[in-house]
Amino acid sequence: MKIQDFETLLIKQLEELRNTTLKDKKHIREESLKNIFKYLSLPNELLVLAQELLEIAPKTKIVWLHLCECTGCTESFLRSVNPSFDELIFDLFSLEYHETLMAADGFYSEELLDSVLEKDFILVVEGAVGAIDTYFLTLGAKACNGFELLQKIASKAQAIFAVGTCSSYGGIQAAQPNPSKSLAISEVLMQKVVNIPGCPPSDINIIGNLFFYALFKILPQCDEQNRPIWAYGKCLHDMCERKARFESGIFAQEFGDDLAKNGACLFKVGCKGPYTYNNCPKVKFNSKTSWPVAAGHGCIACSEKDFWDDFGSYEKPMINAFAYKNFSFEGFKFRVKTQKDDKDIILNFESMQILYKNTQNELCNFLNFDFESNLKLILQNIAKNKLGASLVQNYQKEFTKNYDFIQTYFDDNSVICSDLYTLFNSFYILTQGEVLKDIKEFLALAKVYKFKHASPMDIKLNLSENEVKIDVSKSFRMPLIYLCGGLDSQAIAFSLMNNLGKNLSKALKFLSQNLNQSYAFEFGNYEELKSIFNTENL
Numbered sequence: 001m002k003i004q005d006f007e008t009l010l011i012k013q014l015e016e017l018r019n020t021t022l023k024d025k026k027h028i029r030e031e032s033l034k035n036i037f038k039y040l041s042l043p044n045e046l047l048v049l050a051q052e053l054l055e056i057a058p059k060t061k062i063v064w065l066h067l068c069e070c071t072g073c074t075e076s077f078l079r080s081v082n083p084s085f086d087e088l089i090f091d092l093f094s095l096e097y098h099e100t101l102m103a104a105d106g107f108y109s110e111e112l113l114d115s116v117l118e119k120d121f122i123l124v125v126e127g128a129v130g131a132i133d134t135y136f137l138t139l140g141a142k143a144c145n146g147f148e149l150l151q152k153i154a155s156k157a158q159a160i161f162a163v164g165t166c167s168s169y170g171g172i173q174a175a176q177p178n179p180s181k182s183l184a185i186s187e188v189l190m191q192k193v194v195n196i197p198g199c200p201p202s203d204i205n206i207i208g209n210l211f212f213y214a215l216f217k218i219l220p221q222c223d224e225q226n227r228p229i230w231a232y233g234k235c236l237h238d239m240c241e242r243k244a245r246f247e248s249g250i251f252a253q254e255f256g257d258d259l260a261k262n263g264a265c266l267f268k269v270g271c272k273g274p275y276t277y278n279n280c281p282k283v284k285f286n287s288k289t290s291w292p293v294a295a296g297h298g299c300i301a302c303s304e305k306d307f308w309d310d311f312g313s314y315e316k317p318m319i320n321a322f323a324y325k326n327f328s329f330e331g332f333k334f335r336v337k338t339q340k341d342d343k344d345i346i347l348n349f350e351s352m353q354i355l356y357k358n359t360q361n362e363l364c365n366f367l368n369f370d371f372e373s374n375l376k377l378i379l380q381n382i383a384k385n386k387l388g389a390s391l392v393q394n395y396q397k398e399f400t401k402n403y404d405f406i407q408t409y410f411d412d413n414s415v416i417c418s419d420l421y422t423l424f425n426s427f428y429i430l431t432q433g434e435v436l437k438d439i440k441e442f443l444a445l446a447k448v449y450k451f452k453h454a455s456p457m458d459i460k461l462n463l464s465e466n467e468v469k470i471d472v473s474k475s476f477r478m479p480l481i482y483l484c485g486g487l488d489s490q491a492i493a494f495s496l497m498n499n500l501g502k503n504l505s506k507a508l509k510f511l512s513q514n515l516n517q518s519y520a521f522e523f524g525n526y527e528e529l530k531s532i533f534n535t536e537n538l
């Protein structure tokens with residue numbers, strides 16, 4: 001939305017309020033307003049209007065339900081500064097019903113809740129909801145369970161916010177074996193739910209979203225998991241104060257060692273920052289005191305879906321030995337369907353090219369792709385800057401066999417390649433210190449990896465007109481970093497395939513739109529691949 005659109009929303013409300021006698025005169029602190037505006041990336045030009053509106057507008061009423069959870073979200077909410085909790089409940093919102101904080105209890109609390117349902121209010125839910133047949137959280141004289149309570153209140157709410165990983169995704173209750181049959185609230189409600197995950201989320205992420213609604217009476221812009229983009233749009237690893245150490249291959253070996261104290265990256269002791277989308281390094285916790293990585297533990301991906309099950313041990317990197325679940329990667333297959341027939345996109349396994357037939361029925365190379373494949377030169381190139389020099393040095397120290405192999409196997413001549421096999425071979429040499437004999441070996445490594453989340457590999461995709469270009473020139477640093485950080489060759493093979501696959505998938509979609517044909521594309525089994533694509537005919 002543009003500034004003018006936000007301005008229009010404020011002016012419209014102000015005009016309506018100026019014509020009523022129902023003004024709710026209060027004082028809104030400019031400093032608090034500025035602080036929230038900063039995090040929401042709202043322009044300061046709107047501050048005066050926003051302050052004027054909030055000072056006379058009726059306070060937004062909140063009903064806050066506690067379902068299956070630990071009350072950590074409320075604890076986080078209570079620690080708010082700028083605005084303080086006092087300002088929140090006296091000047092900005094009216095906390096009509098909140099089981100932890102309200103004075104009423106028993107019969108009176110039920111009466112209170114019923115009376116709020118007659119008014120305009122927004123619903124905040126903390127905690128997962130037990131399935132309908134569990135009778136979980138059956139409380140009070142009316143013997144209403146959590147599921148029924150949620151449905152009843154949600155049906156009257158103007159907007160619904162799932163605060164915490166539990167209400168957003170199920171959280172700890174829904175972790176295997178999920179004895180309470182807990183679900184995310186969005187799984188049982190028809191209405192739109194804004195997810196504010198985190199176990200718990202920061203005070204800013206809770207308040208910012210409620211504030212946004214209170215001010216504009218619309219929901220913030222969300223991603224495909226219904227998370228507000230202003231808070232969850234970026235990977236926290238990219239904002240981390242230890243990122244330069246990650247890039248240099250400097251990792252703490254155990255908690256609290258000298259390396260950790262001196263700012264080394266915590267990936268090797270389990271930090272899941274590269275897989276987590278949240279703004280923790282920026283907003284911090286406990287009145288902006290600290291955040292997990294600054295405190296020395298590393299991120300456990302607490303705001304990601306199913307983090308208890310899917311990210312393995314939270315004090316170890318994601319390698320098979322520390323997996324709780326067994327996902328298996330099915331290999332590398334393109335299942336391609338076009339409106340005309342099934343063979344317009346062809347993977348030539350011998351040269352590892354991907355070809356398609358254009359509208360004139362000519363075969364074109366789908367993957368415009370070339371890269372320097374001499375690893376000796378690649379390492380020299382990486383070592384040209386300070387971080388890269390340290391990374392190569394650490395790689396040489398920890399993976400001496402691989403490093404020495406590269407120095408003797410490659411000469412000093414540049415070799416530009418444009419096939420996937422050479423790319424896989426380069427990654428294989430970096431991780432194993434020997435040459436890949438058969439493409440199947442690389443696929444087999446990826447296939448046995450037990451996690452479904454892949455480490456980012458810095459592969460860039462450039463799309464223009466009918467051309468697709470994949471740039472892997474920066475991706476060779478990644479296996480060096482991840483190896484020093486404790487990942488193994490399975491994890492690295494899987495990540496390369498996964499990152500490549502995602503980019504190819506995007507590229508195919510783009511191409512199919514441009515060529516006015518439709519392509520579907522997914523991972524699958526290697527053997528099937530050969531039967532789908534008749535490689536001999538190429």
Ligand code: FSX
Pocket residue numbers: 068069070071072073074126127128163164165166167171172198199200201
């Ligand atoms: Fe606890 Fe909230 Fe975790 Fe869940 O935060 S901190 S278990 S997200 O619902 O109370």
Ligand code: SF4
Pocket residue numbers: 236237240241242243244246264265266267271272273274293298299
């Ligand atoms: Fe920071 Fe963790 Fe990323 Fe290391 S892995 S840079 S500690 S977020």
Ligand code: F3S
Pocket residue numbers: 198199200236276278280291292293298299300301302303
């Ligand atoms: Fe949670 Fe990781 Fe932030 S553990 S609090 S998402 S740093």
